[in-house]
Amino acid sequence: MSHCILNANSKVEGLSEYSGMVKELVSLIFERGAGLVQLPCPEMHVYGIRRWGHVKEQFDTPHFRQESRKILSPLVDQVEDYIKNGYRVLAVIGIDGSPSCGVFKTCSGNWRGELSTNEGLEDMLSHVSLIEEPGVFMEELQNLFINRKLDIPFVALDEMNMSSGMEKYKVYLDPRGKKMLQQLKKVALFALIMACVLTLAACTGSNSEVSASGNENQVEDLSWSKIEEKNELVVGLCAAYPPFESRNEETGDLEGFDIDLATALGQALETPVKVEDAEWQALLGGLNKGDFDVLITCMSKKEAAVENVNMSDVYYNLNDVIVVREGYDAIQSKDDLKEKTVGVQLGSGSEQIVDKMEGLKEIKRYNYNPEAFIDLKHERLDAVVVGYAYAVNHIKKEGGFEVVDTPVESAEIVMVMRHGEDALTEKMNEALQAVKENGAYDQAISKWLEVE
Numbered sequence: 451m452s453h454c455i456l457n458a459n460s461k462v463e464g465l466s467e468y469s470g471m472v473k474e475l476v477s478l479i480f481e482r483g484a485g486l487v488q489l490p491c492p493e494m495h496v497y498g499i500r501r502w503g504h505v506k507e508q509f510d511t512p513h514f515r516q517e518s519r520k521i522l523s524p525l526v527d528q529v530e531d532y533i534k535n536g537y538r539v540l541a542v543i544g545i546d547g548s549p550s551c552g553v554f555k556t557c558s559g560n561w562r563g564e565l566s567t568n569e570g571l572e573d574m575l576s577h578v579s580l581i582e583e584p585g586v587f588m589e590e591l592q593n594l595f596i597n598r599k600l601d602i603p604f605v606a607l608d609e610m611n612m613s614s615g616m617e618k619y620k621v622y623l624d625p626r627g628k629k630m631l632q633q634l635k636k637v638a639l640f641a642l643i644m645a646c647v648l649t650l651a652a653c654t655g656s657n658s659e660v661s662a663s664g665n666e667n668q669v670e671d672l673s674w675s676k677i678e679e680k681n682e683l684v685v686g687l688c689a690a691y692p693p694f695e696s697r698n699e700e701t702g703d704l705e706g707f708d709i710d711l712a713t714a715l716g717q718a719l720e721t722p723v724k725v726e727d728a729e730w731q732a733l734l735g736g737l738n739k740g741d742f743d744v745l746i747t748c749m750s751k752k753e754a755a756v757e758n759v760n761m762s763d764v765y766y767n768l769n770d771v772i773v774v775r776e777g778y779d780a781i782q783s784k785d786d787l788k789e790k791t792v793g794v795q796l797g798s799g800s801e802q803i804v805d806k807m808e809g810l811k812e813i814k815r816y817n818y819n820p821e822a823f824i825d826l827k828h829e830r831l832d833a834v835v836v837g838y839a840y841a842v843n844h845i846k847k848e849g850g851f852e853v854v855d856t857p858v859e860s861a862e863i864v865m866v867m868r869h870g871e872d873a874l875t876e877k878m879n880e881a882l883q884a885v886k887e888n889g890a891y892d893q894a895i896s897k898w899l900e901v902e
Contacts, residue, residue: 451492453488453491453492453494453551454551455543455607456486456488457488457491457546459499459650460491460493460494460499462493462501462502462503476685478887482769485545487525487528489525489531489542489551490521490525490552491590492509492514492517492521492550492586492587493509493550493558495517495521495574495824496513496514496517497732502556504549504590505549505557505559505578505896506549506552506556506557506558506571506581506583506714507548507558507630509549509550509585509586509587512585512815514586515586515815517589517640517794518550518586518587518590518591519590519594519796519888522587522591522594522672523589523594525592526595526598526600529600529602530598530600530731530756533600533731533732533735534731534735534756534757535733536735538668539600539602539731541602541603541604541605541885542602542603542604542605542833543604543605543606543607544584544585544588544604544605544606544607545607545801546596546606546607546683546761547580548585549585549586550585550586550587550588551585551587551588551605552583552584552585552588552606553584553585553604553605554582554584554590554606555581555582555583555606556580556581556585556789556862557578557579557580558579558580558581558582558583558586559578559579570616572763577756578790581697584604588604589796589817590796591606593795593796593817596775597795599688599690599691599730599731599827600730601667601690601729601730601731601849602729608769610636610644623702632695634765636785647892658703660813661679669873671870671872671873672852672867672873673743673867673870673872673873673874674869674873674874674876674877675873676875677721677743677874678721681721681722682721682722682723682724683715683719683721683722683724683743683744684724684726684742684743685723685724685725685726685730685744685745685746686713686726686741686743686744686745686746686747687708687709687712687725687726687727687728687733687738687745687746687781688727688728688730688732688733688738688747689704689706689749690730690731691706691726691747691748691839692843693707693839693842693843693898694704694706694708694747694748694839694898695707695708695709695747695748697727702902703834704725704727705879705895706897706898707766707898708746708747708748709725709896710890710893710894710897710898711746711765711885711891711894712725712746713895714882714885714890714891715746715878715882715885717885717890718880718881718884718885718888719877719881726741726742728741728742728749731793731804733745733747733749734754734756734757734759734866736869737759737866737868738757738759738868743863743874744865744866744867744878745866746865747868747869748766748839749766749861749863749864749866750768750861750862750864751861751862751864751865752861754864754866757869758869759866759867759868759869760827760866760867760868760869760870760871760872760874760875761864761867761875762864762865762866762867762878762879762882762883763865763879763883763884764862764863764864765864765865765891766838766863766899767861767862767863768838768861768863769837769856769857769858769859769860769861770803770835770838770858770859770860770861771821771835771836771837771838771839771841771853771854771857771858772784772787772833772834772835772853772854772856772858773826773833773834773835773836773841773844773845773851773852773853773854774833774851774852774854775829775850775851775852776849776850776851776852777852778852780831780832781832781833781854782854782856783856783857784807784856784858787807787809787810787832787833788808788809788810789809789810789811790810790811790832790833791810791811791812791813791814791830791831791832791833791834792804792807792810792812792813792814792831792832792833792834793813793815793816793822793825793826793831793833793834793835794814794816794834794835794836794855795815795816795817795818795819795822795836796815796816796817800835800836800837801813801815803835803858804835814830816833818889819834819840819844820838820844822834822836823844823848823851826851827850827851833854835858837852838857838899839899841853842898865878
């Protein structure tokens with residue numbers, strides 16, 4: 451949760467509507483047996499305790515955003531660690547109206563200059579208002595979550611009307627009732643209400659059994675025979691990453707490269723395929739619990755390696771690439787980016803890559819990739835560094851751009867099975883080879899991942 455909910459002393463002097471902490475909310479969390487993790491205060495970090503009041507426009511600077519990402523990154527690492535160890539993260543809470551930590555509303559206005567000698571002070575004050583946007587700090591946290599495929603909701607505390615919000619927070623803390631909460635082995639609360647459920651290690655769903663001889667050291671791998679027995683291969687994925695997997699905007703149907711690949715693999719295996727859409731952070735836990743037989747969801751070796759799992763042969767090399775205006779041939783590789791102005795999305799992996807580059811003229815950071823492409827189109831940028839999948843999607847829709855042939859960096863994409871399921875892994879590799887030989891793989895590549 452936002453820092454000042456637990457420590458009102460961190461707020462600008464004279465602006466707090468409460469003293470110490472928000473006791474109603476903290477008491478509610480205490481009653482639920484949950485824990486708390488406190489977000490750092492970016493305003494204290496940058497300006498200290500004796501700072502003045504600000505509006506969002508004053509925090510919307512490269513320096514403040516960079517410092518926000520710097521102090522948020524270790525916290526996001528913690529979020530991933532909780533999730534990877536079976537916890538469920540429910541929500542983050544901010545303070546609506548804050549120029550940094552607002553979630554749905556933030557303070558905006560033409561606030562600038564030395565106030566004591568400003569002849570237009572009254573007019574300046576009269577134009578300070580709440581607008582329906584998140585604060586800068588919360589924008590950066592949202593971007594970091596998006597970059598790591600963490601689908602975590604944000605909620606807002608209205609400190610001017612505390613009582614009206616308590617029922618809403620009770621829902622986030624205990625969405626399935628007190629009875630279920632009492633049954634949990636562990637409960638934690640991350641950020642606002644990160645009520646987290648630890649999946650018991652005993653419920654791994656592994657398809658291995660002790661052999662008929664009774665020797666516990668000899669484990670019979672039944673992973674493929676159980677697929678044959680039920681005559682169904684359950685594929686898990688997160689439909690939030692076009693063109694690999696997403697939902698059609700008109701029909702709501704699942705579509706994308708991984709969907710077509712899974713269908714083709716099922717045909718090669720002569721086994722019906724059932725695709726299950728789930729949150730990204732729940733995929734590996736769901737796999738180990740037995741919700742899915744295999745993950746086919748644009749997951750890299752590095753992402754899968756956080757769990758002890760089996761991996762297939764690499765089925766795609768996903769590149770971060772350089773995009774330039776169509777016909778612009780001054781950039782042929784990352785070495786040509788020296789003395790160039792490069793655009794990236796804030797909080798993305800592409801930003802991390804570009805930050806390591808030396809000799810760039812300027813790095814321009816954008817809340818979202820489409821904003822960078824607009825500036826590239828109007829020649830305010832020389833290039834944009836972005837994931838290849840997004841680049842393909844954008845170019846197919848709008849045109850006017852091209853991808854530089856030499857990638858900046860590459861990740862190996864694999865299918866993921868439970869640890870020890872070698873029989874299933876072998877069958878998936880055989881099926882992958884078969885669809886490459888029969889043309890189905892190339893057909894899916896051409897349909898989803900090539901720019902005509």
